[in-house]
Amino acid sequence: MTNQAELSIDDVCRADENPFEVFGAFLRAYNNGFVPDTGSVPLWLFVRDASGRVQGGLDGRTGWGWCYVDRLAIAPDMRGKGLGRRLLGEAEAIARRRGCLGMRLTTTTFQAAPFYEKHGYREFGRLADHPPGYAMIYLAKRF
Secondary structure, eight states, X not given: OOOGGGOOOOOOOOTTOOHHHHHHHHHHHHHTTTSOOOOOEXXXXXXXXXXXXXXXXXXXXXXXXXXEEEEEEEOGGGTTSSHHHHHHHHHHHHHHHTTOSEEEEXXXXXXXXXXXXXXXXXXXXEEESSSTTSEEEEEEEEO
């Protein structure tokens, strides 16, 4: 048992430390007492132009029976061409193949809430002033 007097808190990440792995291991150990560890599987989709340059994409992960979208972004000059719809549709298809119950994501009031709602996502929460003057919107779609 570590003595509390020996503990310190700092904001320095050493080269041999990966916070995602270390903190993730702590959470998995705790969570496994409640639900089985189904693992988190990355989900990356890329939109590329004819020269192979990335023009948009989606990143997220699946786990615990859900797909979590972290980001969906399209290059400014490529917007309005249906690429977001195609990315979201492909992510949903992958999530279904992986056995997910649905998808969850966040956006802000100045971003894409109407886009997601048009595609069947429903708001289940909102955090005011995140960022200040706007709100973070939590959306989900069950399959």
